[in-house]
Amino acid sequence: MTASLKKVKASMMNAIHDLPLLVARDEGFFRDEGLDVEIIRTPGSGQRDSDHQALRANVFDRTMEALYDQGACDQFRMCEWGVMKRAVESTVAGGHRPAKIVALGSAMSSFAIVTGPVSRIYEPEQLKDKPIAVSPFNGSHFTTLKLLEGFLKRDQIKTTFAGTMKERMEAVSRGEVAAASLMEPWISIAEKRGLRVLMESHSTRSEAAGDELDGPTLAKMFRAEAAAAAAIDKDPARYVHYFVEEAGGLLESRDLKLSRIVNAPPEPYTRERFDHTYQWTLGWGLVPPGATYETTVDNRAWQ
8 A cells, every 4th residue: 555655755854843743753644644654863962862963054954954965865854944045046146056935934943042040041132242042044043033122133133052952041041141042842941940931932834845736746745744743733632742853751741841843734836925034034134135036035835
């Protein structure tokens, strides 16, 4: 029976980013659509034993990007701004396997800026000119900028590198940085250890793929992910085990805040959304100029 299913290879970084992908596979939603989706694990910074390959300065040297560049996976998802950066740079700068934005993704990843319990930092303005640990050019980086630019001038926001989620949480506890940007399950782990959540937000994933993955196949993937998002929304506690496994013994099911697990059906990436997001990343100097909606986005799953 498996031989009759269409094979697709998709990357998976972290549970909070890729939960609909995992659930669609494990609950049989991909199979229901006639797909055999192989999930290629490309660890980010969120596993207990994460290394620094996913944090290299050149994003195309990182785990997921390198495998995609080599043709080892067909499709991936990241934070919306991260996918924008990789899609723009692979087309404008060249030299890499092109990737286009093919959907506004299903996962709404939760991020929070946390401080130490004795830091005497209680509100965002107190982070003026203070080091905040992030993963450069990843969701924690972009979400931190988005959260803080409503409270501070851009030149007052000081991000820094302090390793993986676990490492930067520990750096906050030691007082080496003023704050850190964390995602689940690390927000819940930080709260369990007594760290203070200063502010938090969800950030939308985007889906990306190469030209080789056709529109009808993507449409099937997105229908399966939509079914997974609905299943998660109906009973999020059923899927907490993915986060517990990722935390490697540092978290129990009862410690995870279920309201932070938010997902939605994939939808077309609109021109308005592209213009707003691209101009924002361009304004921060995070992407090169010259990109257009036509060269960066392909909503072929809905055509």
